[in-house]
Structure formats: structure tokens, C-alpha cells
Amino acid sequence: MEGIGLLWGPTDRDLATALNAAALRQQVIAHNLANAETPHYRRFDVVYEEALSRQQQAAARQKVALRRTHPAHLARPTSQPVQPMVVRDNSSVMRNDQNNVDVDREMAALAKNTLYYQTLTRVVGARMLALRTAISEGRR
Amino acid sequence: MAFLPSLDISASGLTAQRLRMDLIANNLANAYSTRSARGGPYRRQMAVFAAMEAPSWPWAANRAGATAPGRGVQVAAVVEDPTPPRLVYDPEHPDARADGYVEYPNVDVVTEMVDMLAAERGYQANLAAFGAATDMARAALNLIRV
Numbered sequence: 001m002e003g004i005g006l007l008w009g010p011t012d013r014d015l016a017t018a019l020n021a022a023a024l025r026q027q028v029i030a031h032n033l034a035n036a037e038t039p040h041y042r043r044f045d046v047v048y049e050e051a052l053s054r055q056q057q058a059a060a061r062q063k064v065a066l067r068r069t070h071p072a073h074l075a076r077p078t079s080q081p082v083q084p085m086v087v088r089d090n091s092s093v094m095r096n097d098q099n100n101v102d103v104d105r106e107m108a109a110l111a112k113n114t115l116y117y118q119t120l121t122r123v124v125g126a127r128m129l130a131l132r133t134a135i136s137e138g139r140r
Numbered sequence: 141m142a143f144l145p146s147l148d149i150s151a152s153g154l155t156a157q158r159l160r161m162d163l164i165a166n167n168l169a170n171a172y173s174t175r176s177a178r179g180g181p182y183r184r185q186m187a188v189f190a191a192m193e194a195p196s197w198p199w200a201a202n203r204a205g206a207t208a209p210g211r212g213v214q215v216a217a218v219v220e221d222p223t224p225p226r227l228v229y230d231p232e233h234p235d236a237r238a239d240g241y242v243e244y245p246n247v248d249v250v251t252e253m254v255d256m257l258a259a260e261r262g263y264q265a266n267l268a269a270f271g272a273a274t275d276m277a278r279a280a281l282n283l284i285r286v
């Protein structure tokens with residue numbers, strides 16, 4: 001799979017992981033909203049983007065890294081892909097029943113996550129179109 | 141499909157809020173029922189929500205420190221409000237006690253109306269999550285459309 005090069009390479013692996021993270025986040029938000037009025041329920045969160053950014057920063061500090069001509073360029077991580085993680089959020093309780101779900105916050109996260117997912121599917125679609133163009137020798 | 145659990149979770153929220161709405165409607169309909177099958181006035185009913193925790197989660201299973209969210213919400217029980225009945229002095233009422241007081245249900249119409257609004261909002265929030273999941277699934281399906 002890695003051998004094909006341009007397509008189905010590390011970028012596609014990262015895109016697939018990001019799509020999985022967004023799908024997982026959708027489940028977590030749905031679960032938080034379903035339990036918005038369950039006593040003692042504590043909301044869940046998905047940790048992915050922060051872990052990815054941390055890994056990229058760590059990769060940038062390594063001695064053997066991609067040569068980057070601009071500090072804003074992303075370094076290609078050589079380690080395992082970052083997997084999304086489900087964590088429980090035990091922060092700020094503002095209600096008598098110890099439930100910390102804020103419906104407004106969850107709705108904003110829901111909207112953001114849907115847009116994020118649709119953006120990712122567009123990117124994957126564009127890459128698939130490029131592959132199709134190559135297969136059909138540019139006739140399309 | 142990663143979206144099927146999501147739809148089930150949102151559906152559980154819709155079901156729970158609908159059952160809560162049914163109970164509120166029943167409470168309002170019986171706000172003045174002085175007779176019940178068990179004797180005495182009707183008693184206000186309440187739904188007890190409980191989170192359905194999942195034993196394992198695919199992404200979380202192989203990670204230390206990660207916990208797993210559940211499969212949505214369920215109505216664990218329908219309980220009766222233990223507050224005493226409302227007493228109204230009306231000796232002419234057929235269900236009046238010897239001292240002339242009638243026991244009316246412990247249903248407070250204003251409380252029920254507030255609960256009704258909360259149930260409605262909860263239903264809408266779950267419906268929005270359901271819609272978002274179907275939008276995402278549609279975006280994924282469009283990828284395999286030639």
C-alpha cells in the first residue's frame with residue numbers, strides 16, 4: 001500500500017485517520033447530547049488534533065528531518081500515525097446534578113465537526129479524481 | 141460504517157426525550173384526576189435517565205488512559221413523585237375526605253410546562269446530531285460515486 005507512492009501513501013493514511021477521528025467525535029458529541037440531562041454524567045471528548053500537532057513538533061526537533069525552507073512548513077512524522085483518543089472531561093461543573101454537558105458548546109462542536117468531515121471528504125475525492133485521471137491517461 | 145453507532149446514540153436520545161414528553165402530557169392530562177386505579181389521586185410521574193456505558197471502544201481499547209463513551213441514554217425507571225397531594229377545601233366534591241378537603245394530584249402545571257420546554261429542546265438537539273451524522277455519511281458515500 002505504501003509502495004504505490006503518490007496515492008495511498010502517508011497522506012492518505014493521515015486523511016483516513018482524520019476521517020476516523022471526525023466520525024468518532026460525531027459519536028461522542030451525539031452521546032453527550034443524548035445525556036445532556038442525565039444526572040452525574042460527565043462529557044467525553046476526542047483528543048486528536050492536539051496530539052497530531054505535538055507529534056509534528058517532536059518530529060521537527062529531530063536531527064534527521066525533512067529539510068524545510070520555511071519555519072511554517074510541516075515536518076513529515078516518521079513515527080506511527082496519531083490515533084484519536086476518547087477521554088472523559090471532568091472539568092467545570094455548573095449544575096446541581098453534576099452533569100457538565102453544555103448543549104451550546106456541543107452544538108458548536110457538532111457544526112464544526114461536520115464541516116471538518118466534509119472538507120476531508122473533498123480532499124480525498126480530489127485525490128481519487130487525480131488517480132482516475134492518471135489511470136485514464138488524462139482522458140476524462 | 142462508522143456512522144451507524146452515532147445514529148443509534150442519537151435515536152436513544154430521541155426515544156428518551158419522547159418518553160419524557162409522554163409522561164409530561166400524562167401528568168398535565170391528569171392534573172385534576174382525584175381517582176386512580178390504586179386509590180387516591182393521580183401521582184406525578186418522572187423519568188430517570190441513565191447513561192448507557194459501553195464496555196469497549198475500538199480506538200480507545202488499545203490506549204492507556206483512554207476511556208470509552210457509551211451507547212447513548214436510556215430511561216432507567218419511571219418513578220412517582222413522592223410529594224404529598226395538593227389539598228383543596230371542597231366539601232361538596234364526591235371524593236372529599238371527612239374533613240372536607242379533596243386530595244388533588246401533586247402535579248404543578250408550571251413545572252410540567254418548564255419540563256416540556258426542556259424535553260422539546262433536548263429532542264431538537266438529538267435530532268440535529270442525527271442530521272449531522274447523515275450529512276457526514278452522505279459526504280462519505282459521494283466518494284464512491286463515479
